[in-house]
Amino acid sequence: MTSTDDAVEAASWRELLGPRHLGSALVLAGGVLVGAINIYLASSLLPTAVADIGGAGFYAWNMTFYLVAMVIATMLVSRVLARWGNVGAYLMGFGVFVAGSLACAVSPAMPVLLAGRGVQGLGAGLLSGLGFAVIHSALPRRLWTRGNALMSAMYGVGNFAGPALGGLFAQFGSWRLAFVAMAVIGAVCAGIVPRVVPRGERGGGRTPVPVVSLVLVTAATVAVSLAGVLPGTVAMAAGVAVALLLVGGFVAHERRSGRRVFPRTTYTAGSALKWVYLTIGLLTFGVAVETFVPLFAQRLGGLPPVTAGLLGAAVSLGWSLTQLGSASAAGGRAVRRLCVLGPLVLALGFLAQGLLLRDAAPGWLMLVWAPVLVVAGSGIGLAYPHLSVAAMSSTSDPAEGRQAAAAIATVTSLSIAFGTAVAGVLLNAGGASMLTSARYVLFGFALVCAVGAVTARAANRRAGAETR
Structure with a gap:
């Protein structure tokens, strides 16, 4: 047996991004990235699109159509894999995503645009779930943590790049070209799939769809x-x-x-898997704060929209950067500590940000906001890749393993949707005072995310009991 240090050395970023695994890593990460970018891309484009094709009354449905479709697709990943294999499933995901993007690009009216967003969401959800599920056969086990870190970093990169790209295209009045660009990226990724993704095994194509779930x-x-x-x-x-x-x-x-959507192990008495999923959900719940940070920055600090938008991506920046480093953590004790520490850092970051809020905040105080939000986001990065691997490793059955991995994307998408809604409730609870509303959001999220430390400890205890 190799030592822990030897295993860590072998499982390096150089190996993951080397000639042998680079193609697979790019496809896995690219599928997650296009889905993440498009969560917020259309939000930046909609004002320009509404001015062109009308439909202001449907404005709020843009995110709903996309997220609902994305969640549905993530729940069907294991069945699509069983029926079509890795390559076929990926080609289907990219094909659906490209079709939805092109439908958005040529939309003559808002209802057509929303339908296109729904199709986009189906493709994006399938690609996001495939990234976590296909890692089983695309990468050796020693690279799972780094592979998960790379893919989950794409959520952070997407949350940053989506508003930025959307704003750039909208600035020049070319909102349709933004969707064309996404279709081109999807088509390019699809083109390399057959050459770099292992085909995997088919089987279980007649597995019944969990309609009620x-x-x-x-x-x-x-x-x-x-x-x-x-x-x-x-x-x-x-x-x-x-x-x-x-x-x-x-x-x-x-x-x-x-x-079932989730593997049978999730509901087994004494299993750690349900606590792992709960912790992932509580971590990604906090990402929804990003939607409202630009509003706080403009109303409380007087920042221009572009600067406020960049500040809003600080949580994702911290998430992405930190997990690329945390993936190098080795040893059970270190990993368990990171899984508990992550939610605490996230919660403390939101608490500190809430305490820093002021009406007519001075420039020096606004400068402090960015690193505080980056630190908050780093809490997600500390724990997320290790929790993802814990979910993937929760069973020795290959089919259940793929199902457990695909469910990571389901939990993530559903938690972001819940977080956005809860943030809206807290924002409205503050009434006319933006300062009060902002504090309600940040303090409320600090409380919710802190619960993740409790669920992480429960996951650690259950996992320890399972290994004894």
């Missing part, structure tokens, strides 16, 4: 997405409550059903 999670995603745009705090809170009830119904159904 899909309906419940879709309804929960719709409810929570609508909650984020409903007028009034009471209506928004009611939307979130309905979504939580639907998620509860989903869990109850999955526990007793033979047609």
Whole structure:
């Protein structure tokens, strides 16, 4: 057996990005990246698009259509893989994404644009889930942590690049070209798939689709997405409550059903997997703060839109940079500590940011905001890649392993949707005072994300019990 140090040395970034694995790594990361970019890309383009094709009344549905479709697709990844194999599944994902992007690019009216966004979301969700599921066969186990770190970093890069690219194209009035550019990127990635992605094994193509689970999670995603745009705090809170009830119904159904989205291990007594998923969800829940940071920066600090938008991406920047380093952590004790530390750092970062908020904030104080938000985001990066590997390694059964890996994308997408809605509720609860609203959001998120330390400790205890 190799020592821990030898394993770490062998599992280097140089090996992952070397000639043998570079192609696979690029496809895995690229699929996650195009999905992440398009979460916020259209938000920057919509004002220009509305001026061109109308449909201002449908403005708020842009994110809803995309996220709902994305969550649905992530839940079907393991079945698409079983039916079509790695290469076929990836070609399908990129093909659907390209078709949706082109539909958006040629949209003559807002309903067509929204339909295109839905198709885009299906492709993006499939690609995001495939990235985590295909890593089983595309990379050796010693590279799983770094592969997961690279892919999850793409969420952070996408959250940064999406608004920036959208704003750039909108600045020149070329909103349609932004979608064309995304279609070209998707087509290029699809072109290299057959040459670099292992085909994998097919089988289980007749596995029944978990219709009831899909309906419940879709309804929960719709409810929570609508909650984020409903007028009034009471209506928004009611939307979130309905979504939580639907998620509860989903869990109850999955526990007793033979047609599951999550692997059977999730619901086994004493299993660590459910705690791993909860911790991932609580970490990515915090990403939703980024949607509102630009608003706080403009209203409280008087920053111009471009600068405020860049500040809003500080959480994702911290997430992306930190996990590229945290992936090098070796040894069970170090990894367990990072999984608990991550949610605490995220929560403390939001708490500190809330304490730094001021009306008419001076320039020097605004400069402090950026590193504080980067530190907050670093909490996600500390834990996310290790939690992803924990989910992938939760079972020795290959089919369940792919299902467990694909579910990481489902949890991430669903948590971002929930976080956005809850942030909207907290924002409205502050009333006319932007300072109060901003503090409600940041302090509220600090409390929620801190719970992740508790779930991470539970995951560590269960995992320790399983190995004894």
